[in-house]
Amino acid sequence: MTSEDRKGAFAEFVGARYPALVRYGALLTADRGYGEDLAQDALVKTYRAWGRLHPHGDPEAYTRRVMARAAWRAGRRFWWRELPAAVLPEPRPADPYDGLDTAHLVLAALRRLPPRQRIVLLLRYWAGLSEREIAEELGCSAGTVKSRASRAIAALGTDGPLAQTFGAGATGTDRPAGTAERGPAHGRPLTAARSTEQLRQ
Incomplete structure (x- = not known):
């Protein structure tokens, strides 16, 4: 060339x-x-x-x-x-998150995480990488990846509308409740993170 x-x-x-x-x-x-x-x-x-x-x-x-x-x-x-987090419109008392865009809520929650927790979570649930793959990507140990992901998931488990997905029962780097394995087509992200998938385009 x-x-x-x-x-x-x-x-x-x-x-x-x-x-x-x-x-x-x-x-x-x-x-x-x-x-x-x-x-x-x-x-x-x-x-x-x-x-x-x-x-x-x-x-x-x-x-x-x-x-x-x-x-x-x-x-x-x-x-x-x-x-x-961006200033949101005044919600109805019955459901403060009803009608808000899911991607907006996810991104706002990610912004509130410490940087390294956010990076690990993005690579795990958005890019669909395994703990070993993330460790190789970042040049750190798999144990570090697991601990950062665990803390991030615990934080998201108390974060308003994401609590149902990342709440009790989703620990470590286990799949959040209601999500599926990595999709069959070229390592697609997990369901819980697909609300941000349009950002890849």
Whole structure:
């Protein structure tokens, strides 16, 4: 592949996937500005590795892995700029969450989690990775993954409308109540996380 070919293929990849990568970064960091920085920094590394990633590799998976590791290493540096939940319309007394968009509620709850808990939960239930796969992605132990996921699920189990899904009985990295195994098509996310699946597009 010539230098011009590489530049052209990379530009095509960025043009097609950049918005989705920024959304993924925003999920990892709970901040769109940080998410965009994360995506841009990762794409620099992807470009450097392009010769071995294209055409037979998976440049998007590589970029997402770089982003997840960078967010994990940053740790609590993202915590102080965590976004508060958006101001919601005044609910009816009978059901304070009736009519609210599920994706909105899930994203608001994710923003309230500490960064590393949020990252593990996204990789486990949104990306559909196993504990071992997450540990490999982040460069940490499976025990660390399990403990972070357990704490995150416990926190979500007390978080309003998500309590039914992540409440009592959903501990560790067991599947939340009412969810299914990873879907048959290419490791699709679990049902509990599918309300954010549109962010991948």
